[in-house]
Amino acid sequence: MDYLESSLEVLKILNNNNFDAFIVGGFVRDYLLNIKSNDIDLTSSATPSEVSKLFKTIPTGIKYGTVLIDYNGFKFEHTTFRKDGLYNDSRHPEEIEFSKNILEDIKRRDFTINALLMDKDKNIIDYLDAKKDLDNKIIKTIGNPNDRFNEDALRMLRCISFVSKLGFDIEDGTYKSIYENKDLLRNVSIERIRIEFDKISNGCFRKKAWELFYKLKLNEIFPNMLELKTYDVSIRDILIYNLVETGEISDFWMLSKQEIRNLNKCVNLLKNGINNYNMFISGYTASIYALTYLKLDLKLWDNLKIKSLKDLNINGNDLVDVVSKNKRGDCLNHLAKLVIDGKVKNEKDELLEEAYRWNTSA
Ligand code: ATP
Numbered sequence: 001m002d003y004l005e006s007s008l009e010v011l012k013i014l015n016n017n018n019f020d021a022f023i024v025g026g027f028v029r030d031y032l033l034n035i036k037s038n039d040i041d042l043t044s045s046a047t048p049s050e051v052s053k054l055f056k057t058i059p060t061g062i063k064y065g066t067v068l069i070d071y072n073g074f075k076f077e078h079t080t081f082r083k084d085g086l087y088n089d090s091r092h093p094e095e096i097e098f099s100k101n102i103l104e105d106i107k108r109r110d111f112t113i114n115a116l117l118m119d120k121d122k123n124i125i126d127y128l129d130a131k132k133d134l135d136n137k138i139i140k141t142i143g144n145p146n147d148r149f150n151e152d153a154l155r156m157l158r159c160i161s162f163v164s165k166l167g168f169d170i171e172d173g174t175y176k177s178i179y180e181n182k183d184l185l186r187n188v189s190i191e192r193i194r195i196e197f198d199k200i201s202n203g204c205f206r207k208k209a210w211e212l213f214y215k216l217k218l219n220e221i222f223p224n225m226l227e228l229k230t231y232d233v234s235i236r237d238i239l240i241y242n243l244v245e246t247g248e249i250s251d252f253w254m255l256s257k258q259e260i261r262n263l264n265k266c267v268n269l270l271k272n273g274i275n276n277y278n279m280f281i282s283g284y285t286a287s288i289y290a291l292t293y294l295k296l297d298l299k300l301w302d303n304l305k306i307k308s309l310k311d312l313n314i315n316g317n318d319l320v321d322v323v324s325k326n327k328r329g330d331c332l333n334h335l336a337k338l339v340i341d342g343k344v345k346n347e348k349d350e351l352l353e354e355a356y357r358w359n360t361s362a
């Protein structure tokens with residue numbers, strides 16, 4: 001039994017125990033669009049404790065009524081029907097309330113295309129005319145967009161993520177509301193924002209998504225988001241561009257020291273120019289960043305004859321009788337450059353000979 005069939009079994013078991021139960025959200029949307037999806041979300045009138053009596057479950061978001069159902073070797077996120085309480089920080093509902101009514105649950109969701117349901121027999125249930133929006137390729141909030149973005153400002157970025165994934169247009173009222181409410185995004189945590197920026201970066205329609213992002217002036221809400229000449233970029237490319245232009249990267253992004261080091265190495269590589277030796281000394285990550293940024297073939301890295309000093313068929317110990325201790329590092333770098341430039345083969349004898357020559361001429 002495959003993933004979808006297993007989830008339909010879960011629905012049947014819930015139904016047999018007198019609960020209403022559906023697949024909801026992204027999976028149903030993607031199913032109708034013929035997009036493969038590996039993430040089935042379930043919703044039912046069963047509370048988390050009722051669900052855990054019927055299935056093996058893992059509590060993942062009890063506060064929001066979510067448990068992971070482990071069934072037939074597959075995992076499904078199950079969220080009890082709920083209506084959300086007051087939101088007062090543009091982020092999370094202060095309190096949630098379980099509901100027995102699927103319509104209430106549907107109405108708390110973000111966009112019409114994310115509110116389609118599938119029942120145990122694969123019937124599609126469409127309370128909000130979402131199929132029409134799917135056909136017209138439109139992303140539209142459920143209800144008044146101002147209210148919905150005030151409840152949870154992240155939805156504005158989610159809207160752009162769905163543009164990137166699906167290539168859809170944003171409905172006029174929703175678009176206007178994003179423009180007017182974008183300042184609310186300042187209240188959202190960087191962790192949630194990063195997830196959406198990564199989704200925007202990875203979507204097939206990222207060009208269209210970033211174009212809208214900049215048109216809506218959402219870049220003004222976040223630091224370091226200068227506009228590039230092309231929109232076919234990732235969030236990393238945007239940060240690299242900013243570093244090239246301004247030399248700065250804001251703490252806002254909460255990047256690790258390692259990541260900042262890699263970005264800086266990448267920027268230096270871009271400034272010094274991409275060539276085999278410069279890639280070699282910048283290392284794998286910075287080189288891949290730079291090649292991606294310049295839209296060059298990543299094989300340029302794969303094709304390097306050696307990728308680190310460890311790949312050189314000679315090491316410091318081999319040089320003991322040839323080069324004095326304090327010059328061995330420079331000598332190895334010199335040998336690496338010769339190998340990378342194809343001037344010397346990566347063979348011990350040749351390298352030793354070359355080291356000897358370098359030492360006497362240096
Ligand atoms: P993806 O293809 O990115 O997984 P998805 O639609 O499945 O898209 P999820 O983030 O997995 O998105 O969320 C599952 C469902 O939960 C959504 O389809 C939507 O109905 C609802 N949802 C998620 N986040 C929000 C939110 N911030 N506000 C309202 N509803 C939301």
Ligand code: MG
Pocket residue numbers: 025026027039041
């Ligand atoms: Mg999903």
